[in-house]
Amino acid sequence: MIEVKNLTKRYGNNLALDNVSFKIEEGTVVGFLGPNGAGKSTTMNIVTDYLSATEGSVTVMGKNILEEPNEVKKLIGFLPELPPLYLDMTVEEYLSFMYDLKKVKLNKVSHINEVCEITKITDVKGRIIGNLSKGYRQRVGIAQALLGNPPVLILDEPTVGLDPKQIIEIRTLIKNLGKKHTVILSSHILPEVQAVCERILVINKGKLVADGTADRLAHDLSSEHKLIARIEAPEKELVMALKALARVIDVVCYGEKEPGVFEVSIEATPGSDIRRDLFAMLTRRGWPILSLRNTDLTLEEVFIQLINGDAVLINQDSEDSIIEKGAEE
C-alpha cells in the first residue's frame, strides 16, 4: 500500500531523516511516535509531497510520488500539524473550495454533507472558520482530508491542543475511519497511539528505532521476563517450592507485604511461560495467590529506552525481516 524506502532528508547540514524505510499494509492504523523534532512531520510532509526527500523513494499503491505526484496526491487525505484553514471562509465555502481543488468527482452537495456528518460539524457549517473553537477547526481539518474518500489518511498530531473530551471524540473518529481507510497518525502522546493504533513506528532523531504492536514493543524490550506475585504462604517453604519449579532461574522474596503474605519475584528462562505451572503448584499446596503481574515494560518505559538510545528494535541488517513481521501483525 505505502512503501517508503531509504528516505533521507537534509535541511542544510541538519539531517532530519536518516535512511528511514517502512511498509504499511492496507487497512491498518499506524502510529508514528517520537519526541518533538524527531522527524515525524518531515516524514508525513514527504509522503504527501509537500516536501521533497533528499534521497529515497515513496510509493503509494504502486505509484511513485516523483513520477506521478498528482496521482499519489489524489490517494491521500492530509491533515497537517496546523490545519490548513482559510479563516475568512465559512466551513461550507471552505469544504466546497477544497472539493474543487482536489478535483473530486463525487456528487458535491451530498458528499460534503456526508463528510460533515462523519466529523460532526453539520451544525457549524454556516459559520466562519475563524470564529470556531480549536476542536471544531481540527474537525474541519479532518473533514477536508476526508473529501474524495481517499484510501490513505495522514493525520499529523490530530489531537494536539484539544480538551480531554474532544481528544476522546477525535480518537473514536479516527478508530472508525480506520475501518475504511489506511490511517497514519503521528503523536508524541503514548496512550493515544496505544489506544488507536494497531502498529507503532517509533522514530527518534530521524531514525526508525522500533516497529511493531504496542504489546510486542513492550515485550521485546523487557530484557528479563519476571513475574511478581503475592502469595499467602510460609516464606521459606514458598521460596523453596518456587525454585523447584521447572524453568525457574531465580526467586527473590521482597518480604511480608500483608500479614502472612509475601511478595516474590520469579525469573524464568527467556521465552517461557510458567504461569500455569505456578498456579497448579500453589493449588496443590493450598497457598492462595493474591496477585500476579509480569514486569513487561509499559509503553512509556519502552519509549524512554528507545529515545535514550538504550535499545534499538531494528538493526539495519535485519531491517527488512523485522519490518515484514511488523506488517503482518
Place this chain on the structure above:
Amino acid sequence: MSAVFKREFKSFFTSPVGYVCVAALTALYGFFFYQVMVMGSTSYIGSVYYTIFTYGMMIVPILTMRTFSEDRKNKTDQALLTAPVNVSGIVMGKFFSAFAIYAIATLMGLLPALALSAFAVLPWGIIIGNIIGTLLYGGAMISIGVFISSLTVSQVIAALGTFAVSLMLLFIENLASSSGIVGTVVKWISFTSRYNTFTQGLFDITSCVYFLSIMAIFCFLTMRKIESRRWN
C-alpha cells in the same frame, strides 16, 4: 486553477480589501476628472488618464502582498501543495485574481468618460489606449508583486518591496536621457516609456509583447520559487 482563482477573488471581497481598492481608485478618478474637466475646463481627456494611472500603482502592492506570504504564514499552502494541482495552476489562479480586481478598478475609470460622452465627442482611441496600457502595466507589476510575495512570509515586506520596485520602474525613465548604453538599456526596460505609446492611442505590439513577457517571466519565477521551497 479555477478553484484557486475563485477562492482568491472571493476573499478580496470577504475582507474589505477588494472594495477599498476599487472604491479608492474610483473616487480618485472622479476627483481628477472634476478637477481637469470642470475647473480647468479643458477637453483634453488624455492628460487625465495619463496622470491617474500612477495612482493605480498604489493598489498593486496591496493586492499582491497577501497572495503567497499569507498562505505560507497560515500554512494554508499545505492544502494547496498537497492537492492534486500543479504549481502553475496555483500561481496563475492567484495572479489572475489580483489582476481581476485591478482590472475592475481600472475599468471604473471609464465611468466619468462614459458620463461625459453624453455631452461631448471624446477621443476614444486615446482613452482605450490608456486603459489597455494601464492594464498591461498593472499586469506586469502584479506579476512582480506576486513574485515578491512568494519570497517572504511577511505581508508588510512584500508590500514595501513591491512598492519600491514600482516606484523605481516609474522613475527609471529619468535616466533614459543619459547618453550611451545606459540610456538605451534604461529606455528599453522602462515601463513608463513602454506605456507612453499607448497613451497616444497607439497599439504598439512590441510594448504589448514586452509587458506580457514580464508577466510570463515573473509568474514562471514564482512557480520555480514555490517548487524550490520543497527542496530546502
